[in-house]
Amino acid sequence: MKIEDKKRVLREMVLHRRFEERCYQAYIERKIGGFLHLYPGQEACCNGVMEAARPGHDYVITGYRDHVHAIKCGADPKEVMAELYGKETGSSKGRGGSMHIFDVAHRFMGGYALVGGPFPLAAGMAKAIQLKGGDEIAICFLGDAANNQGTFHETMNMAALWKLPVLFVCENNLYGIGTAIDRSTAVVHQHKRVAAYNIPADECDGQDIEVVYEHARKAVDHVRSGKGPYFLELLTYRYRGHSMSDSRGYRSREEEEMWKQRDPIFILRDRLIAAGEMTMADYEALEKETDAYIENEVIRFAEESPEPRVEDLEKYVLAERETQLPWLTGKAA
Amino acid sequence: MAQIMYWEAIQRAHDEEMARDPLVICMGEDIGVAGGTYKATKGLYEKYGPLRVMDTPISENGFTGLAVGASFLGVRPIVEIMSVNFAWLAMDQMFNSAAKVRYMSGGQLAAPCVFRSAGGAAHQLGAQHSARMEKVFMGIAGLRVVTPSNPKQAYGLLKSAVRCDDPVFINEHELMYNMKGEVPDGEYFHPLEGSEIARSGTDVTLFGYNISVHWCLKAAEILDKQYGISAEVVDLYSLSPLDRDGIRKSVSKTHRAVIAEEDEAPVGVGSEVIAIINEECFFELDAAPVRVHSALVPQPYNHTLEKAAIPDHEDVVKAVLKMFGKA
Ligand SMILES: Cc1ncc(C[n+]2csc(CCOP(=O)(O)OP(=O)(O)O)c2C)c(N)n1
Numbered sequence: 001m002k003i004e005d006k007k008r009v010l011r012e013m014v015l016h017r018r019f020e021e022r023c024y025q026a027y028i029e030r031k032i033g034g035f036l037h038l039y040p041g042q043e044a045c046c047n048g049v050m051e052a053a054r055p056g057h058d059y060v061i062t063g064y065r066d067h068v069h070a071i072k073c074g075a076d077p078k079e080v081m082a083e084l085y086g087k088e089t090g091s092s093k094g095r096g097g098s099m100h101i102f103d104v105a106h107r108f109m110g111g112y113a114l115v116g117g118p119f120p121l122a123a124g125m126a127k128a129i130q131l132k133g134g135d136e137i138a139i140c141f142l143g144d145a146a147n148n149q150g151t152f153h154e155t156m157n158m159a160a161l162w163k164l165p166v167l168f169v170c171e172n173n174l175y176g177i178g179t180a181i182d183r184s185t186a187v188v189h190q191h192k193r194v195a196a197y198n199i200p201a202d203e204c205d206g207q208d209i210e211v212v213y214e215h216a217r218k219a220v221d222h223v224r225s226g227k228g229p230y231f232l233e234l235l236t237y238r239y240r241g242h243s244m245s246d247s248r249g250y251r252s253r254e255e256e257e258m259w260k261q262r263d264p265i266f267i268l269r270d271r272l273i274a275a276g277e278m279t280m281a282d283y284e285a286l287e288k289e290t291d292a293y294i295e296n297e298v299i300r301f302a303e304e305s306p307e308p309r310v311e312d313l314e315k316y317v318l319a320e321r322e323t324q325l326p327w328l329t330g331k332a333a
Numbered sequence: 334m335a336q337i338m339y340w341e342a343i344q345r346a347h348d349e350e351m352a353r354d355p356l357v358i359c360m361g362e363d364i365g366v367a368g369g370t371y372k373a374t375k376g377l378y379e380k381y382g383p384l385r386v387m388d389t390p391i392s393e394n395g396f397t398g399l400a401v402g403a404s405f406l407g408v409r410p411i412v413e414i415m416s417v418n419f420a421w422l423a424m425d426q427m428f429n430s431a432a433k434v435r436y437m438s439g440g441q442l443a444a445p446c447v448f449r450s451a452g453g454a455a456h457q458l459g460a461q462h463s464a465r466m467e468k469v470f471m472g473i474a475g476l477r478v479v480t481p482s483n484p485k486q487a488y489g490l491l492k493s494a495v496r497c498d499d500p501v502f503i504n505e506h507e508l509m510y511n512m513k514g515e516v517p518d519g520e521y522f523h524p525l526e527g528s529e530i531a532r533s534g535t536d537v538t539l540f541g542y543n544i545s546v547h548w549c550l551k552a553a554e555i556l557d558k559q560y561g562i563s564a565e566v567v568d569l570y571s572l573s574p575l576d577r578d579g580i581r582k583s584v585s586k587t588h589r590a591v592i593a594e595e596d597e598a599p600v601g602v603g604s605e606v607i608a609i610i611n612e613e614c615f616f617e618l619d620a621a622p623v624r625v626h627s628a629l630v631p632q633p634y635n636h637t638l639e640k641a642a643i644p645d646h647e648d649v650v651k652a653v654l655k656m657f658g659k660a
């Protein structure tokens with residue numbers, strides 16, 4: 001990675017971290033409802049892969065832990081926060097919530113809450129790319145436990161069979177909610193599982209963004225050059241509970257501490273400091289500046305935005321009627 | 334107007350839409366090289382090739398989800414689910430992805446997919462190949478459900494479904510693929526909403542859809558010839574949304590209603606139509622509406638038991654005669 005890119009990505013990762021921590025606070029204050037799945041600890045995964053890909057050009061899809069993926073693709077953090085607040089100005093107009101962030105203009109094709117649901121959707125987008133002949137790829141970010149769904153196996157088979165331009169990124173954080181991976185999954189190394197479908201795969205440290213980036217570049221190149229699907233497993237860890245009501249009784253504080261020693265933001269920060277590219281004071285200023293932006297712009301926008309109108313409750317269930325009349329009435333020209 | 338078969342009508346709609354738009358594709362088990370279990374995609378593989386006529390692995394939820402994902406990017410997939418009994422495996426993607434994505438994205442994304450599937454009892458196919466499942470699909474927000482009772486509808490509904498920006502489930506019938514009927518020679522789009530008066534009458538309305546329209550028509554004939562009862566037959570080709578206006582208009586004219594469905598009664602088309610009658614025109618009624626439906630059993634294999642489980646035109650006649658105090 002180029003030095004300017006590293007500096008930029010550090011800024012982005014700090015924003016991602018502080019954004020998520022601010023969500024936590026807003027949830028405690030009951031500004032955010034429903035389920036809330038936060039990303040701290042895993043930032044290098046999304047950032048490393050998307051640095052190797054083309055955000056806003058490639059089609060990205062993921063599960064319910066989706067805020068950072070959306071922002072990385074180009075979604076405005078203000079609109080993502082407004083969505084969490086359920087506001088009309090939210091990225092999904094307040095109809096989606098935390099688990100259903102969408103920003104189709106930036107080709108962030110959504111967060112989905114059924115574990116394993118996005119696998120075939122990603123392959124389908126890749127099928128569309130194949131038919132239309134573009135140079136985009138589809139990227140599917142999901143967790144480790146999602147690989148125990150039937151959709152995983154069905155999709156790997158079809159993606160390989162039809163050589164679809166889709167990259168599967170497995171963010172292996174060692175748990176599916178409170179079940180450790182070796183208690184749910186016979187083959188613990190996720191990248192080995194796709195060998196059954198003849199899909200090339202790789203595994204690497206998911207905490208060091210430069211490592212992720214190097215492996216992701218290989219993966220993205222493979223898919224973009226028309227060689228078919230690829231599976232990249234990233235070893236990572238989520239600091240917080242699965243969602244908000246999780247006391248983390250299924251893992252030890254020592255284990256958590258061990259992972260925090262390999263914090264993706266600090267790894268990059270310390271490397272930049274060691275290289276003389278920034279100082280600790282610069283970093284602290286960056287954190288402050290980020291917090292000020294989040295408070296003064298992001299939170300403020302969410303707070304001040306209007307609620308959706310109850311009259312619009314049934315909007316967006318189906319296509320606007322007026323646009324579909326020929327087919328609804330049979331009076332096609 | 335040519336007389337063609339139901340399957341030929343479906344095949345023609347595929348062919349015309351695929352010829353018009355390179356982003357219309359079709360997929361399903363054995364639909365390509367083998368030409369389709371019901372021949373509905375016959376000849377398309379040879380004409381449009383494997384990229385657009387896709388023989389899928391036996392992965393109903395997987396390939397349905399793949400179709401939905403492709404539709405996000407403007408592809409118009411027509412998915413054949415070989416038998417509606419297998420659609421249970423694809424409901425996750427149909428309901429959780431296709432039907433909800435427009436809403437949960439605040440209108441940013443849509444899944445304009447067509448899902449076609451053969452339902453209904455054929456001949457002794459047993460419990461796992463005889464289900465009717467329209468009742469399951471018609472209660473899902475964000476999904477349209479239509480069900481053709483003749484070749485003209487089979488052709489025109491598929492044409493409209495492909496063009497419409499909403500996901501559409503088309504409920505076909507195992508026993509109807511070889512039924513012959515007139516289909517317009519020129520391009521024809523059947524409305525996705527509404528209902529059709531298949532036979533006009535004054536004394537009672539017989540509501541049917543798909544195969545039960547034919548029981549109703551036969552029953553109306555018998556009621557007219559043998560009992561002097563004039564029955565109106567309303568074809569509910571759209572099950573979601575149901576045609577409230579059409580239901581109200583006909584019942585307000587005849588003041589009596591019988592709903593015939595091949596499905597079991599609970600939570601079905603019959604219950605829904607009666608609820609609409611209650612809401613729209615309760616005081617027009619001269620008699621309590623009645624449902625004619627199958628027994629609440631997994632479909633038996635034995636021929637006699639199977640016949641006993643499923644209603645036909647005679648059950649419709651009996652229900653009407655009872656309503657008129659003649660039985
Ligand atoms: C089909 C389905 N089953 C169960 C759930 C409940 N659930 C939500 S997240 C989750 C664990 C998923 O873990 P993983 O795929 O590893 O992702 P992570 O949350 O660790 O990022 C479960 C069981 C669900 N949302 N969908």
Ligand SMILES: [Mg+2]
Nearest residue numbers: 143144175176
């Ligand atoms: Mg996990």
